Amino acid sequence: MGELAAPGRKSIGAKRNPESADAILEAAEAVLVEAGYSGFSIEAVARRARAGKPTIYRWWPSKAALLIEVYQRQKRLETPDTGKLEEDLAGFLVNLFAHWRDTSSGNVFRSLIAEAQSDKAAAAALADYSKGRRSHTGQIIERAKARGEVAADIDAGIVADLIASYAWRHLLTNRLDEDEATIRTAVRYVVRGIAA
Amino acid sequence: MGELAAPGRKSIGAKRNPESADAILEAAEAVLVEAGYSGFSIEAVARRARAGKPTIYRWWPSKAALLIEVYQRQKRLETPDTGKLEEDLAGFLVNLFAHWRDTSSGNVFRSLIAEAQSDKAAAAALADYSKGRRSHTGQIIERAKARGEVAADIDAGIVADLIASYAWRHLLTNRLDEDEATIRTAVRYVVRGIAA
DNA sequence: TGCGACCCATACGGTCCGTTTCGTTTCAGC
DNA sequence: GCTGAAACGAAACGGACCGTATGGGTCGCA
Numbered sequence: 001m002g003e004l005a006a007p008g009r010k011s012i013g014a015k016r017n018p019e020s021a022d023a024i025l026e027a028a029e030a031v032l033v034e035a036g037y038s039g040f041s042i043e044a045v046a047r048r049a050r051a052g053k054p055t056i057y058r059w060w061p062s063k064a065a066l067l068i069e070v071y072q073r074q075k076r077l078e079t080p081d082t083g084k085l086e087e088d089l090a091g092f093l094v095n096l097f098a099h100w101r102d103t104s105s106g107n108v109f110r111s112l113i114a115e116a117q118s119d120k121a122a123a124a125a126l127a128d129y130s131k132g133r134r135s136h137t138g139q140i141i142e143r144a145k146a147r148g149e150v151a152a153d154i155d156a157g158i159v160a161d162l163i164a165s166y167a168w169r170h171l172l173t174n175r176l177d178e179d180e181a182t183i184r185t186a187v188r189y190v191v192r193g194i195a196a
Numbered sequence: 197m198g199e200l201a202a203p204g205r206k207s208i209g210a211k212r213n214p215e216s217a218d219a220i221l222e223a224a225e226a227v228l229v230e231a232g233y234s235g236f237s238i239e240a241v242a243r244r245a246r247a248g249k250p251t252i253y254r255w256w257p258s259k260a261a262l263l264i265e266v267y268q269r270q271k272r273l274e275t276p277d278t279g280k281l282e283e284d285l286a287g288f289l290v291n292l293f294a295h296w297r298d299t300s301s302g303n304v305f306r307s308l309i310a311e312a313q314s315d316k317a318a319a320a321a322l323a324d325y326s327k328g329r330r331s332h333t334g335q336i337i338e339r340a341k342a343r344g345e346v347a348a349d350i351d352a353g354i355v356a357d358l359i360a361s362y363a364w365r366h367l368l369t370n371r372l373d374e375d376e377a378t379i380r381t382a383v384r385y386v387v388r389g390i391a392a
Numbered sequence: 393t394g395c396g397a398c399c400c401a402t403a404c405g406g407t408c409c410g411t412t413t414c415g416t417t418t419c420a421g422c
Numbered sequence: 423g424c425t426g427a428a429a430c431g432a433a434a435c436g437g438a439c440c441g442t443a444t445g446g447g448t449c450g451c452a
Contacts, residue, residue: 011399013449020399038314043439052400057441110313113368117310118234127369158382162362169361172309172368173323186354193389207430209418216430239408248431253410 009050016059023049024056028070033104037111042066064122067112068129074105079136085144089163090187092140094180096167101176110171134160141194154194162190205246212255219245220252224266229300233307238262260311260318264325267304275332281340285359286383288336290376292363297372306367330356337390350390358386 009020027049032040042063046053060066077099080091100106116122137160144150166186170178205216223245228236238259242249256262273295276287296302312318333356340346362382366374 009399011397011448013399013451014395014397015450016397017399036314041439042441050400052402053440054401054442055399058398114310114313117306117368118232123370130369154385155378155381158378159385161365162358162382162385165361165365166358168368169357169364172313172364173326174319182351182354185351186358189350189355189358189386189389191389193385193387205430207417207419207428209420209430210426210428211419212428213430237408238410242431246431248433249409250411250432251430254429 020049020051020055021059024051024059024066025070025073027051028066029073029104029108032070032107032111037107037114040111062119062121064112064115064119064125067108067115067122068125071105071108071112071129074103074108079140081140081143083147085141085149086184086187086191088140088144089191090180090184092137093163093167093183093187097170097176097178097183100171106171106176113168113172130164134164137163148196150194151196159190159194163187216245216247216251217255220247220255220262221266221269223247224262225269225300225304228266228303228307233303233310236307258315258317260308260315260321263304263308263311263318264321267301267308270299270301270304275336277336277339279343281337281345282380282383282387284336284340285387286376286380288333289359289363289379289383293366293372293374293379296367302367302372309364309368326360330360333359344392346390347392355386355390359383 009017009023011017012019024045028040028045031044031048035044040063042053042056045051045066046056056066060069077092077095080088080095082088082091100109112122112126116126134157138156141150141154141156141159145152145154145156170176205213205219207213208215220241224236224241227240227244231240236259238249238252241247241262242252252262256265273288273291276284276291278284278287296305308318308322312322330353334352337346337350337352337355341348341350341352366372
């Protein structure tokens, strides 16, 4: 990935060097993939990026901040809109699991959750991020509500919470290879429970 | 908690000293409560327990193993049996959240999950433990199925998974103070979805 | 032209890791 | 009894990493 990154990159003057920032973020992702969360240290990232530790600390106050930015650089997942809630949610989960499995996103997000258990900044960032995602998933439910597929008094946030929780737990317990049928079944149980 | 624990505890001969084992486990719990997961180190536990590090490493191969034993020493939670599935599950979650909040169990379990993200032994132990809990929660659903409250073709394991996932996510995102009404609503959505 | 912000490299004191060594204590087998 | 084995706490080890400080070089901007 980011190897051979200009051995001995120099300053470009009195402003932030985007090459350094890129090299650091790419190195962070690479280290996380190759060595896992336990091998993810600022020193390792600095070595990999041929950057100085102070340069990293200048721009990212903590390991958590670095993780967050690495995660946010990842491609976003587009959510399907099939006109059927069960399809939308099951498709969303299947896509999400595949994305987490096949890219580094899963490892990055796992690490971020783990880091949030001992770092307040990570916890805050994660809560903030989750809020955004919850409202995003909530829109899928709101759409279904508008179609009359879901009862009007359903709290979309709670439903989104259930779906996200299911995804998180699979990520955290190494079950991203779950059968599509099982995922669909889980979704069906919830969808039937909120039907109009 | 475990202070005044025989300063300078000595060997009791060519067999394991249960006082040392107890002191170490109590110290581990105390350190976790007082300093949190980030402050939880073998060194800190050894200091607190007035034990030597080799004594800890002799009996627990890793931080994860120590965490697991601390967690398993905790009191188990009994699950209600009200004759109504929604009551049973909501009561279970409310009790669980309160237990996690009011004792050290929540912190211990959080730490265990975090540790499992970088330690294979912890991941395996957690998977094993979860399997047991899943079948346990599954029994609540099976009971409801036997009463005819739940459709016969429902997969109790998947339902248990949904419930446990909801609990985990609240634990991991510091939302153990969730409204009881919100919890009940989430449970109701699922229960309605699997009704006979 | 020179200040200030950026870059990298190096080094520091500190903490924790997991292990080894040491002297001591007591059990278990002879 | 005597002796070997095993457990104990204490101390120290080399190594990794933390977060910070310092210094020398490079450049943008006033």
